Amino acid sequence: MTTDVSHPRSSAVRTRLWSNGVLQAENFPLADVSRHVAEPGALVWVDLCNPDSALLTELAGELGLDERAVRDVDGQRTKATRYATHTFLTVYGTGVGPIIPGDIASRLLTARISIIVLPTAVVTVRHENDPLRTVFDIDEVVRRWDDNSDLLRKGSPALLHELLDVVVDEQFDTIQQLDDAIESLEDELFDDTGDNRTIQRNTYRLRKELVELRRIVLPMREVVNTIRRSDAADLDGWYADLYDNVIRAGEWTDSLRDMITTVFETNLSLQDSRLNIVVKKLTGWAAIIAVPTLVTGWYGQNVPYPGFSQVSGVVTSALLSVITSVVLYVMFRRRGWI
Secondary structure (H helix, E strand, C coil): CCCCCCCCCCCCEEEEEEECCEEEEECCCHHHHHHHHCCCCEEEEEEEECCCHHHHHHHHHHHCCCHHHHHHHHCCCCEEEECCCCEEEEEEEEEECCCCCCCCCCCEEEEEEEEEEECCEEEEEEEECCCCCCCCCHHHHHHHHHHCHHHHHHCHHHHHHHHHHHHHHHHHHHHHHHHHHHHHHHHHHCCCCCCHHHHHHHHHHHHHHHHHHHHHHCCHHHHHHHHHHHCCHHHHHHHHHHHHHHHHHHHHHHHHHHHHHHHHHHHHHHHHHHHHHHHHHHHHHHHHHHHHHHHHHHHCCCCCCCCCCCHHHHHHHHHHHHHHHHHHHHHHHHCCCC
């Protein structure tokens, strides 16, 4: 019989108990974990959000773990480590924050998820940095468990699979948002009305975000491989599909890094090209203006010359200036200098 089915997002501790794949209890006290874990056919999930050291110590005691086993929750990089009694994983949920005009700080949002996998239990310790916004949607994980309740008969690897699947899906969503941002940046490159300084800021910020995301996504290959080799013999097909998604995410991230590098180099090339066009135009107009200056300077000499002090001299100088300027204008125009 299912009891206490409410699960407020704000709660620091969430628990669930399944028996042979059927949900039996939810949000029971942490003190009951050790009793439920010992029950035949039981599968227990414990979730802690931003726990303090006292809560972690209590959890270690309930699961019969050495206190040192829960110290790994402070780890920073994506990893998977096998111990004699459990497997420990660190993965990251990801998201993208709003654009702040003129800000070059990374918009990449992350939530560190430390996972302890036992034969009959899975513990998730989530570290959400922003108290006003939850990056990793743990409720989506619970929904997938409910939709695939028959899979939970496979034990803790089944719980872990759905959890990692949500993590990878969130990373895909983040990559897609960065991909869309790069495409928008490419459109701005060839828009003459765009602000080049804004393009430079956005390019620099996207490069930072992709570097950070790559450090999270690429190690996921080893995480999934570690689970496949050790704990997921009955779910090899499911984890093989998950591994393919992880590979795709890593390759997509690498391709975006190449794209943003291309955007950066293209922007520099376009700036050089625009500068060359400006120099050509200035040179063309300077040459056109130089001809009348030369002619009028010659006819302004204080020495006699053909047409000196006569109307014919004025007409000759005017014709020379106009004809030569027109000829130069046509030449430069045909070459695209002006």
